[in-house]
Amino acid sequence: MASTVIDLASVRSICQQCGIYNLCMPIGLERGDIDQLDEIIKRRRPIAKGEHLYRAGEDFSSIYALRSGSVKTYLNHVSGVEHVIGFKLPGDLLGLSGISGSHYTNSAIALETSSVCEIPFTQLEDLCQEIHGLQHHIMEIMSREIQEDHEKIAVCHKLPAEARLASILLTLSDRFHHRGYSATEFNLSMSRSDIANMLGLAVETISRLFTHFEEEGLLTADRKHIKLLDIKRLSEIVQTA
Amino acid sequence: MASTVIDLASVRSICQQCGIYNLCMPIGLERGDIDQLDEIIKRRRPIAKGEHLYRAGEDFSSIYALRSGSVKTYLNHVSGVEHVIGFKLPGDLLGLSGISGSHYTNSAIALETSSVCEIPFTQLEDLCQEIHGLQHHIMEIMSREIQEDHEKIAVCHKLPAEARLASILLTLSDRFHHRGYSATEFNLSMSRSDIANMLGLAVETISRLFTHFEEEGLLTADRKHIKLLDIKRLSEIVQTA
DNA sequence: CACCCGAGATGATCTGGATCAAAGCAGGTA
DNA sequence: TACCTGCTTTGATCCAGATCATCTCGGGTG
Numbered sequence: 075m076a077s078t079v080i081d082l083a084s085v086r087s088i089c090q091q092c093g094i095y096n097l098c099m100p101i102g103l104e105r106g107d108i109d110q111l112d113e114i115i116k117r118r119r120p121i122a123k124g125e126h127l128y129r130a131g132e133d134f135s136s137i138y139a140l141r142s143g144s145v146k147t148y149l150n151h152v153s154g155v156e157h158v159i160g161f162k163l164p165g166d167l168l169g170l171s172g173i174s175g176s177h178y179t180n181s182a183i184a185l186e187t188s189s190v191c192e193i194p195f196t197q198l199e200d201l202c203q204e205i206h207g208l209q210h211h212i213m214e215i216m217s218r219e220i221q222e223d224h225e226k227i228a229v230c231h232k233l234p235a236e237a238r239l240a241s242i243l244l245t246l247s248d249r250f251h252h253r254g255y256s257a258t259e260f261n262l263s264m265s266r267s268d269i270a271n272m273l274g275l276a277v278e279t280i281s282r283l284f285t286h287f288e289e290e291g292l293l294t295a296d297r298k299h300i301k302l303l304d305i306k307r308l309s310e311i312v313q314t315a
Numbered sequence: 316m317a318s319t320v321i322d323l324a325s326v327r328s329i330c331q332q333c334g335i336y337n338l339c340m341p342i343g344l345e346r347g348d349i350d351q352l353d354e355i356i357k358r359r360r361p362i363a364k365g366e367h368l369y370r371a372g373e374d375f376s377s378i379y380a381l382r383s384g385s386v387k388t389y390l391n392h393v394s395g396v397e398h399v400i401g402f403k404l405p406g407d408l409l410g411l412s413g414i415s416g417s418h419y420t421n422s423a424i425a426l427e428t429s430s431v432c433e434i435p436f437t438q439l440e441d442l443c444q445e446i447h448g449l450q451h452h453i454m455e456i457m458s459r460e461i462q463e464d465h466e467k468i469a470v471c472h473k474l475p476a477e478a479r480l481a482s483i484l485l486t487l488s489d490r491f492h493h494r495g496y497s498a499t500e501f502n503l504s505m506s507r508s509d510i511a512n513m514l515g516l517a518v519e520t521i522s523r524l525f526t527h528f529e530e531e532g533l534l535t536a537d538r539k540h541i542k543l544l545d546i547k548r549l550s551e552i553v554q555t556a
Numbered sequence: 557c558a559c560c561c562g563a564g565a566t567g568a569t570c571t572g573g574a575t576c577a578a579a580g581c582a583g584g585t586a
Numbered sequence: 587t588a589c590c591t592g593c594t595t596t597g598a599t600c601c602a603g604a605t606c607a608t609c610t611c612g613g614g615t616g
Contacts, residue, residue, distance in 0.1 A: 149465060149466070149469045151469065151473075152553075152554040153554060153555065153556065155473065157468070157469035157472055157473065159465050159468055159469070170457075170458055170461055171458055171461040171462040171465060172458070173454055173455055173457075173458035174455040174456070174458035174459040174462060175458075175459075175462075179462045179465065180465060199450065199451060199454070202450060203444060203450065209440065209443060209444065209450060210440060212454065213414050213440070213453065213454070213457065214414055214415040215415070216411075216414075216454065216457040216458070216461065217411055217412055217413070217414035217415035217416075217457070218415040218416075219461055220411055220412040220457065220460050220461055220464060221412040221415060221416070221420045223461060223464035223465065223467075223468065224390060224400050224412060224420065224421060224464065225390070226464075226468050227398070227400055227464065227467050227468055227471065228390045228392065228398035228400070230468065230471050230472055230515065231398055231471055231512070231513075231514075231515035232392075232396065232398065232512075232515055234602075234603090235602075235603065265563070265564090266563075266564065266565095267563080267564090271472070271473075272472075273472075274471065274472035274473055275603075275604090276603070276604055276605075277563090277564080277565095278564095278565080278566085278603085278604080278605080279602090279603060279604080280564095281564060281565050281566080282565080282566080282603095284564095284565090285565075285566085297563090297564085297611095297612085312393075313393040313394060314394065315394065475572075475573090476572075476573065506593070506594090507593075507594065507595095508593080508594090516573075516574090517573070517574055517575075518593090518594080518595095519573085519574080519575080519594090519595080519596085520572090520573060520574080521594095522594060522595050522596080523573095523595080523596080525594095525595090526595075526596085538581095538582080538593095538594090
């Protein structure tokens with residue numbers, strides 16, 4: 075291969091060229107502002123499947139923006155049991171719950187090869203004082219996380235198993251769609267038992283439900299590959315529950 | 316009654332005299348800064364039991380700091396069923412999940428006569444740009460809310476009924492203690508069915524568990540009045556679950 | 557290619573907590 | 587004072603989903 079000629083201008087503002095930039099920082103930043111943001115962000119080497127991004131208890135100093143891949147966050151109960159909190163997709167921010175105590179309060183593990191941007195939090199905070207709108211943006215993101223968590227609490231409180239699975243599938247569908255992927259056809263990077271754990275159900279129940287949903291013509295599930303065939307009926311399951 | 320002579324200096328900085336000031340704004344603000352904060356805060360008339368502070372879907376413009384009393388937050392499922400998200404005590408901030416969408420995403424109803432400080436959010440944001448530390452403080456509060464929500468998700472996922480009730484009682488105990496009240500003796504402002512809903516259980520189960528806990532000598536429960544007799548054993552129930 | 561191993565599916569059985577049904581109780585009110 | 591009315595407790599029964607036990611399958615490995 076011929077040696078690459080590096081165009082300095084194009085090296086700048088990696089953020090601006092990032093496909094998911096509009097997801098993690100969807101604000102009208104001026105060119106100069108983006109450069110400032112760019113400067114504090116550290117790009118990390120790819121994270122292999124099964125590798126931890128951070129673990130509960132470790133010192134908090136940065137939040138992470140997921141660029142590609144997917145990550146599972148979980149809490150460790152005293153008994154050693156793992157409680158899955160959620161699945162993060164490109165554009166999502168990780169580690170926000172660590173701000174208050176100076177330690178990460180959950181653990182994040184890659185479900186597949188993933189890449190992240192590390193954002194040193196103190197520097198980000200300083201930048202928030204300079205760049206108009208950035209402060210608001212971060213608060214919005216945190217607000218949305220709170221909102222999503224509330225919905226999770228509601229789902230796992232009272233909904234029957236069927237509705238819980240339908241609900242998580244529809245949520246994922248939405249999130250993929252929002253990222254420009256198909257809303258009806260996608261690959262699950264998480265295992266059945268991660269899904270079960272996240273929903274407070276047994277793996278066997280999830281397995282049976284997938285079979286059941288297939289029989290009903292609601293979807294096809296070949297290993298990790300999911301096709302949603304009847305989104306309308308799936309939402310009805312969630313709503314009438 | 317004799318007409319009251321108003322001392323102007325004492326009217327200023329109500330925040331500083333507020334008993335829970337250190338809970339909602341536990342930062343070293345200078346006298347002038349507190350005055351600024353004071354100026355944007357609107358004191359509301361007391362909210363009667365059963366009255367809504369805000370409802371899901373209403374326009375978001377302010378967050379609220381609970382000064383006294385207690386408030387229940389909940390989501391309305393499409394089916395009309397109510398999902399209790401949490402109980403707020405003096406010093407807690409309400410409405411944070413509304414920041415992102417410009418609408419409140421949950422509803423807040425007073426469980427007893429309560430009072431709140433209304434904080435117009437846009438003004439608060441502006442102040443965050445002026446007062447060093449305020450921005451960080453708000454982010455810390457939001458971070459803590461995320462963290463608490465994660466714990467709620469974990470609790471209602473897998474823990475058996477016993478552990479869930481023990482867990483909420485211990486959490487309340489902690490929170491009362493943190494506010495300077497007894498950790499072992501307190502009044503529940505919420506009904507049994509609110510507790511049940513919040514924990515994803517049936518009222519009958521809660522009722523039976525209280526009886527069971529009393530028989531075991533873990534606590535006494537006379538109507539709303541609770542005395543925790545054996546906190547150590549209660550935590551064991553949570554941990555060994 | 558044969559082997560292995562962990563994820564997933566399926567079947568049989570068990571059980572924690574829901575649901576249904578009633579009765580007890582406290583606080584408000586006429 | 588007696589009577590509601592809504593909360594709480596208690597008891598009897600039922601069932602959704604857990605648990606236990608196999609079995610299958612696909613993907614990696616020597």
